[in-house]
Amino acid sequence: MTDSHLFVTMGNILRFRCDAWLAPTDEELNFHDGWTDGVKELAEAAFASAGPSFRQGKAFAVAAEDWPRDEPLPVFTSVPFRGVESANDLGPRIAAFLHEAARAVLLSPRAGTVQSRRVPLLALPFFGTAAGGGDLQRGEIMRTILRTIVRELPRLECDVVLILKDEAAFALAQDIRRANEDTYWSRLCQEHLAQAKNLALKARRGRLVPFMGSGVSVTAGAPSWEGLLDKLAESVGLDGGLAMPFRKLSPLDQANILQSLHESRQRTADEERGSFGSLVASFVRVEKYGLAPTLLANLPSDGAITLNYDSLFETASADASRNRAIIPQDSTTANVDTGSRWLLKLHGSVSQPDSIVLTRDDYLGYNTNREALSALVKAHLMTHHLLFVGFGLKDDHFHEIVHDVRRAMPNDAGGSGSLGTVLTLNTDPLQELAWKDKLSFISMEDPSSSDSARTLEIFLDALTCYSTESHFYFLAPKYEGGLNAKEKQLRREILKLKTLPAAVGESSVVGVIDEMLRTLGWSENASYEGEL
Numbered sequence: 001m002t003d004s005h006l007f008v009t010m011g012n013i014l015r016f017r018c019d020a021w022l023a024p025t026d027e028e029l030n031f032h033d034g035w036t037d038g039v040k041e042l043a044e045a046a047f048a049s050a051g052p053s054f055r056q057g058k059a060f061a062v063a064a065e066d067w068p069r070d071e072p073l074p075v076f077t078s079v080p081f082r083g084v085e086s087a088n089d090l091g092p093r094i095a096a097f098l099h100e101a102a103r104a105v106l107l108s109p110r111a112g113t114v115q116s117r118r119v120p121l122l123a124l125p126f127f128g129t130a131a132g133g134g135d136l137q138r139g140e141i142m143r144t145i146l147r148t149i150v151r152e153l154p155r156l157e158c159d160v161v162l163i164l165k166d167e168a169a170f171a172l173a174q175d176i177r178r179a180n181e182d183t184y185w186s187r188l189c190q191e192h193l194a195q196a197k198n199l200a201l202k203a204r205r206g207r208l209v210p211f212m213g214s215g216v217s218v219t220a221g222a223p224s225w226e227g228l229l230d231k232l233a234e235s236v237g238l239d240g241g242l243a244m245p246f247r248k249l250s251p252l253d254q255a256n257i258l259q260s261l262h263e264s265r266q267r268t269a270d271e272e273r274g275s276f277g278s279l280v281a282s283f284v285r286v287e288k289y290g291l292a293p294t295l296l297a298n299l300p301s302d303g304a305i306t307l308n309y310d311s312l313f314e315t316a317s318a319d320a321s322r323n324r325a326i327i328p329q330d331s332t333t334a335n336v337d338t339g340s341r342w343l344l345k346l347h348g349s350v351s352q353p354d355s356i357v358l359t360r361d362d363y364l365g366y367n368t369n370r371e372a373l374s375a376l377v378k379a380h381l382m383t384h385h386l387l388f389v390g391f392g393l394k395d396d397h398f399h400e401i402v403h404d405v406r407r408a409m410p411n412d413a414g415g416s417g418s419l420g421t422v423l424t425l426n427t428d429p430l431q432e433l434a435w436k437d438k439l440s441f442i443s444m445e446d447p448s449s450s451d452s453a454r455t456l457e458i459f460l461d462a463l464t465c466y467s468t469e470s471h472f473y474f475l476a477p478k479y480e481g482g483l484n485a486k487e488k489q490l491r492r493e494i495l496k497l498k499t500l501p502a503a504v505g506e507s508s509v510v511g512v513i514d515e516m517l518r519t520l521g522w523s524e525n526a527s528y529e530g531e532l
Contacts, residue, residue, distance in 0.1 A: 141483020215390025386420030476521030
């Protein structure tokens with residue numbers, strides 16, 4: 001039996017790759033416009049799937065029938081028809097969703113995730129807090145949602161992810177999980193949890209920078225490097241008799257041959273086939289991100305580096321309200337407020353197909369065209385701690401960068417693992433020996449689990465949770481019900497600061513106090529009269 005886990009992230013459930021997701025409605029199958037705008041066939045599918053039992057309020061959840069197997073399955077779940085009067089009203093409905101979704105995906109696995117994830121993944125939003133009428137009880141509803149999921153997890157044989165859009169909700173959920181370690185982190189061995197906490201400390205200090213490889217995107221349906229070369233070989237019509245010697249070549253030389261075949265076919269064909277970069281982009285362009293991109297996007301890190309061509313990480317970052325400037329400059333973020341956050345795409349992007357670095361010729365021309373980009377990576381290797389995820393450490397360009405950094409650093413600087421930490425699926429003594437004193441390694445191998453890829457996702461979830469310093473929920477409107485008695489008293493005392501005559505004026509100290517209150521979620525447009 002699967003020892004199921006609850007993940008928490010900030011994102012957009014409609015852009016998330018999962019097996020099934022909670023689609024909120026009511027007994028009359030009314031939907032908030034945001035759901036039907038995002039999924040055009042949603043209302044039609046609900047009317048075709050919901051029978052008398054659902055419409056009479058006897059059943060709280062029903063899975064969509066005849067839904068495409070390569071798309072996440074919506075499970076229609078009803079909020080109380082007359083609105084949420086108590087957070088406890090939602091518990092049975094959340095439980096109904098979990099069991100109906102688990103039944104449906106275990107009976108008919110979704111093609112979109114079955115090849116990349118052994119354990120089905122169910123996703124739900126902050127259920128009951130919008131059109132459901134529970135907007136005034138957000139703190140209590142969060143505790144009810146978490147409590148219900150944890151209670152039902154042992155019977156699901158599925159993992160669950162709570163996808164939030166509200167910073168206060170996210171901060172509260174992470175605070176609850178940190179305070180109840182035995183309940184929420186029993187799926188992670190003590191050594192892994194301690195290692196996640198240690199990296200989280202670096203993240204909170206602003207020193208951790210994710211460096212992402214292709215493994216980060218695999219659970220979203222993007223191909224691995226080997227898978228990409230296979231797809232390209234099929235597309236350009238590589239002679240089957242050459243397959244064996246072709247596989248013996250380095251990936252760079254394989255890519256060179258595939259590019260030559262593509263260009264030869266383009267010259268002899270009547271139709272325009274487009275550039276080789278455009279062909280590569282067509283195979284790596286995926287729309288929905290998985291757990292790894294969204295968890296990494298929620299880390300408190302201004303910088304991030306990737307070798308991936310896809311746009312999953314930047315999409316996940318935007319959905320987490322952490323927009324990033326793309327380097328080299330990408331028109332998609334030209335007019336977006338990204339603050340100081342950035343993403344360096346070392347090997348190009350699907351948004352600029354001609355920038356893609358894949359062949360040996362591309363690599364040889366890299367240093368000529370992108371010295372400034374390499375310099376940025378080198379600077380971060382020297383001043384930050386890089387976290388390598390989904391990355392095989394076999395990239396030639398990466399070896400050049402690390403070599404230059406080691407030459408530039410004093411002989412006595414750094415120490416063991418001074419440049420960064422590598423999260424690996426399996427222990428590799430030779431790699432560890434090769435990178436001794438440069439990188440530290442954390443293997444996801446666990447005697448209690450044979451699924452290292454899933455352990456990595458749970459590890460990233462813990463890293464994100466313990467990296468979250470925000471207490472935005474503490475003074476946020478509608479979150480008082482999520483606090484204990486002492487916290488409620490402290491909240492009321494802090495709010496009294498704004499009732500003091502001296503708190504109004506032009507003193508610079510007033511601005512400092514206001515900024516402190518805002519970091520705790522205070523809103524000048526909200527009414528706190530009932531709490532004072």
